[in-house]
Amino acid sequence: xxxxxxxxxxxxxxxxxxxxxxxxxxxxxxxxxxxxxxxxxxxxxxxxxxxxxxxxxxxxxxxxxxxxxxxxxxxxxxxxxxxxxxxxxxxxxxxxxxxxxxxxxxxxxxxxxxxxxxxxxxxxxxxxxxxxxxxxxxxxxxxxxxxxxxxxxxxxxxxxxxxxxxxxxxxxxxxxxxxxxxxxxxxxxxxxxxxxxxxxxxxxxxxxxxxxxxxxxxxxxxxxxxxxxxxxxxxxxxxxxxxxxxxxxxxxxxxxxxxxxxxxxxxxxxxxxxxxxxxxxxxxxxxxxxxxxxxxxxxxxxxxxxxxxxxxxxxxxxxxxxxxxxxxxxxxxxxxxxxxxxxxxxxxxxxxxxxxxxxxxxxxxxxxxxxxxxxxxxxxxxxxxxxxxxxxxxxxxxxxxxxxxxxxxxxxxxxxxxxxxxxxxxxxxxxxxxxxxxxxxxxxxxxxxxxxxxxxxxxxxxxxxxxxxxxxxxxxxxxxxxxxxxxxxxxxxxxxxxxxxxxxxxxxxxxxxxxxxxxxxxxxxxxxxxxxxxxxxxxxxxxxxxxxxxxxxxxxxxxxxxxxx
Ligand code: ADP
Numbered sequence: 293x294x295x296x297x298x299x300x301x302x303x304x305x306x307x308x309x310x311x312x313x314x315x316x317x318x319x320x321x322x323x324x325x326x327x328x329x330x331x332x333x334x335x336x337x338x339x340x341x342x343x344x345x346x347x348x349x350x351x352x353x354x355x356x357x358x359x360x361x362x363x364x365x366x367x368x369x370x371x372x373x374x375x376x377x378x379x380x381x382x383x384x385x386x387x388x389x390x391x392x393x394x395x396x397x398x399x400x401x402x403x404x405x406x407x408x409x410x411x412x413x414x415x416x417x418x419x420x421x422x423x424x425x426x427x428x429x430x431x432x433x434x435x436x437x438x439x440x441x442x443x444x445x446x447x448x449x450x451x452x453x454x455x456x457x458x459x460x461x462x463x464x465x466x467x468x469x470x471x472x473x474x475x476x477x478x479x480x481x482x483x484x485x486x487x488x489x490x491x492x493x494x495x496x497x498x499x500x501x502x503x504x505x506x507x508x509x510x511x512x513x514x515x516x517x518x519x520x521x522x523x524x525x526x527x528x529x530x531x532x533x534x535x536x537x538x539x540x541x542x543x544x545x546x547x548x549x550x551x552x553x554x555x556x557x558x559x560x561x562x563x564x565x566x567x568x569x570x571x572x573x574x575x576x577x578x579x580x581x582x583x584x585x586x587x588x589x590x591x592x593x594x595x596x597x598x599x600x601x602x603x604x605x606x607x608x609x610x611x612x613x614x615x616x617x618x619x620x621x622x623x624x625x626x627x628x629x630x631x632x633x634x635x636x637x638x639x640x641x642x643x644x645x646x647x648x649x650x651x652x653x654x655x656x657x658x659x660x661x662x663x664x665x666x667x668x669x670x671x672x673x674x675x676x677x678x679x680x681x682x683x684x685x686x687x688x689x690x691x692x693x694x695x696x697x698x699x700x701x702x703x704x705x706x707x708x709x710x711x712x713x714x715x716x717x718x719x720x721x722x723x724x725x726x727x728x729x730x731x732x733x734x735x736x737x738x739x740x741x742x743x744x745x746x747x748x749x750x751x752x753x754x755x756x757x758x759x760x761x762x763x764x765x766x767x768x769x770x771x772x773x774x775x776x777x778x779x780x781x782x783x784x785x786x787x788x789x790x791x792x793x794x795x796x797x798x799x800x801x802x803x804x805x806x807x808x809x810x811x812x813x814x815x816x817x818x819x820x821x822x823x824x825x826x827x828x829x830x831x832x833x834x835x836x837x838x839x840x841x842x843x844x845x846x847x848x849x850x851x852x853x854x855x856x857x
Pocket of ligand 1: 731735736739740763765766767768776781782783784806807808809810811812813836
């Protein structure tokens with residue numbers, strides 16, 4: 293070659309290398325990069341066929357990755373057939389020695405497979421190793437078919453320069469592909485976390501997808517997500533992917549922590565090698581996403597609960613309004629009915645009948661008063677305007693006064709009262725405690741059959757005083773024993789058949805056990821304001837008992853005791 297020819301060759305050489313270097317630094321797909329490399333190499337070296345073979349992850353197989361100089365249909369098929377490195381002496385030599393391998397005459401060279409040489413018509417072959425940062429990536433083949441080719445030192449150098457650039461391009465493209473895959477997986481896991489805030493998202497399913505993604509991303513053998521149980525000490529498994537870790541392997545754990553709270557743990561294991569720092573960083577990000585998903589799902593559930601509670605509150609409000617009007621109308625209708633009859637001109641009533649009607653008016657009036665008292669107390673409690681004014685009160689006298697106020701309601705039934713010792717003093721707001729007694733006794737009458745008595749006892753118990761109102765009625769369903777003290781709570785009528793009241797019109801109490809679900813709520817609040825407690829029990833021989841226990845004088849100013857005389 294003359295000087296000009298050499299210059300032209302060098303120039304072309306430089307252009308091609310610059311070209312390869314340019315796309316080596318770009319972010320093009322690996323397949324496209326490889327196709328360009330084989331095409332440019334062929335243009336520069338005048339080889340009839342150029343191919344690239346890449347080692348797979350096991351490093352035992354060569355993956356046919358790019359081929360120039362064959363029909364495209366052949367190339368597609370060819371790519372699906374990996375070769376064993378052990379059966380490819382030329383590639384193996386290039387990879388093992390890191391040197392270019394030259395085959396001057398493919399037909400006679402001992403290292404070639406004669407069947408394939410014949411099939412492809414190879415004459416001369418040059419194989420360059422593709423290496424990057426000391427790691428072998430594969431081989432670059434230059435095949436001359438039309439004639440034997442004598443590879444010069446310059447050819448070798450050119451091929452090595454191309455192989456060097458090609459290795460950089462492959463490395464970069466792989467890095468780009470891996471980064472994109474990771475970014476995509478992180479985006480997916482992040483999206484799962486976000487979706488957990490939406491309606492109908494099944495949290496275990498979302499966590500399942502996340503574990504699968506984490507296992508796939510770091511090529512782990514298996515993994516799982518466990519959530520901390522209610523005791524806060526143990527975890528329970530909610531999602532897993534891949535195989536279970538054998539006893540010899542301790543999975544690596546990535547905690548799912550929210551500020552101040554440990555929610556669970558993402559565990560992964562890989563037998564072949566421990567996770568590297570970059571993989572750990574990724575797994576920490578996955579754990580963060582899983583945590584967000586859990587928090588989102590819980591937030592969503594609590595929002596739903598909140599909404600359900602708001603709807604329930606609205607419903608109760610509406611029920612309450614209709615209940616109040618019903619409760620007020622019934623005694624009012626009775627009063628109106630008795631009064632109109634008594635006032636009807638020209639009517640002659642027997643004196644006992646007139647008395648019964650007047651008693652009916654009084655009983656209905658009492659009932660109205662109790663209703664209004666309870667409503668006012670509940671309103672004061674809600675408005676924070678409720679306060680107790682404790683003074684020394686004698687329990688026996690307090691009970692008698694309260695029972696007096698419900699006597700008309702009692703009809704024929706008897707009250708058995710016992711106070712031990714007598715006099716028994718407590719420090720209390722008399723009006724408020726009287727309201728408690730009235731409510732408890734009214735309930736005993738409402739929820740117990742006709743003639744059964746109501747038993748009221750009060751006794752000193754150490755430094756406390758305990759009072760009990762006991763009836764022989766329907767009792768209270770076990771699961772409602774606590775709930776009955778909540779505002780507006782009433783046992784459903786199919787759970788508790790309202791007791792038949794003996795009352796007739798004369799008592800002012802309807803045969804249906806009416807009520808607003810406020811009585812016991814008010815009792816509890818009053819008793820608690822006095823530093824005491826109230827609870828209900830079903831008794832072995834039937835009926836319910838309500839206990840009120842108030843603290844002794846050594847307690848607060850609202851305490852109880854027998855003042856020194
Ligand atoms: P109400 O106005 O409905 O009587 P309360 O707050 O006084 O409201 O009582 C709440 C519920 O507790 C009642 O609806 C009833 O189901 C139940 N209850 C209260 N006292 C008794 C009792 N002595 N025996 C059986 N059930 C009772």
